[in-house]
Amino acid sequence: MSDLRARAIALYDAFTHDHRDRRAFMAEMVALAGSAAAAEALIAGIAASPAAAQQIAPTDPRLDTAKRSGTEAGKPATAYFAAPKDMKRPLPIVLVIHENRGLNAHIEDVARRVGLAGFRAIAPDFLAPQGGTPTDEDRARVLIGTIDYDLALAQAKSFLTKARGERGGTRTGAVGFCWGGAFVNRLAVADPALTAGVSYYGPAPDPAEAGKVRAALMLQLAEKDARVNATALPWGEALRKAGKDATTHVYPGVDHAFNNDTSAMRYDAAAAKLAWERTTTFLHRELDAKRG
Known part of the structure; x- marks a missing residue:
């Protein structure tokens, strides 16, 4: 899993920083993960999640x-x-x-x-x-x-x-x-x-x-x-x-x-x-x- 994780992160890093085509990126991720569902799960773990909890609430009274x-x-x-x-x-x-x-x-x-x-x-x-x-x-x-x-x-x-x-x-x-x-x-x-x-x-x-x-x-x-x-x-x-x-x-x-x-x-x-x-x-x- 660690090798899969490292390769997935490397692909994602290349996609997000080298302006690579999303379709080609997804094809590579599917080939790596073995299925579209597994690729989506990998990407979800690597990508930033807008729904993730924030450490400090926007309304913090301090x-x-x-x-x-x-x-x-x-x-x-x-x-x-x-x-x-x-x-x-x-x-x-x-x-x-x-x-x-x-x-x-x-x-x-x-x-x-x-x-x-x-x-x-x-x-x-x-x-x-x-x-x-x-x-x-x-x-x-x-x-x-x-x-x-x-x-x-x-x-x-x-x-x-x-x-x-x-x-x-x-x-x-x-x-x-x-x-x-x-x-x-x-x-x-x-x-x-x-x-x-x-x-x-x-x-x-x-x-x-x-x-x-x-x-x-x-x-x-x-x-x-x-x-x-x-x-x-x-x-x-x-x-x-x-x-x-x-x-x-x-x-x-x-x-x-x-x-x-x-x-x-x-x-x-x-x-x-x-x-x-x-x-x-x-x-x-x-x-x-x-x-x-």
Whole structure:
């Protein structure tokens, strides 16, 4: 079963990240699983489930939450906001960057976790210029592939610039997952004002870009995620050689998306818990005492 599971995850990863045809993907899964029903069961265990329970309820009384729309960098923008209720002092700001499925219920849940950890969370929808994240995840992944990356970076920087000016000029961080992990790496290259970033299993820029980074970075990687590690591990090494504050954690025996608790087959509770503890400790270390 472990070999079947590994091969199924590899097929699903190729489908969701390499923009492969769904019909061809299903044919391969049926051939692997032995029947259409078995293939559907495998996919259900690997794919994120919109019906999965959320860790923090949207109505949690400890938080102020809202989804707001407007304009950033001259284009439509939407973001989900979460922060501790009745803040007694300015809190650090953390962008929460979505996966290749866009801003969905899971990422909003992660933003609430960030809020309860003692930050002001902002989770942008980088598909807002294209009408917003659709409910069809296949459609969302197609749209992600058409994003104007320069515009997305400009919108991220605009969100952060506005947030810095709202409550005492606190410094800013970012945490992102999959597509969002890659985005955190690129934001660190593009925005010298970013203080700290955490990239979960995100493909990395050219190592030659490491010298442009001013933020402290933490890379959270899965041992079995060869596709991402092929760029992320050299990126971490290049950052350290360039004298940057960079830490790489590789979690043994886990797959890409190990933090996503809506994906039953890939989620790893122990690795996710340890990675989250490291993430929040790192962000507090970098942001709490560095208010500007």
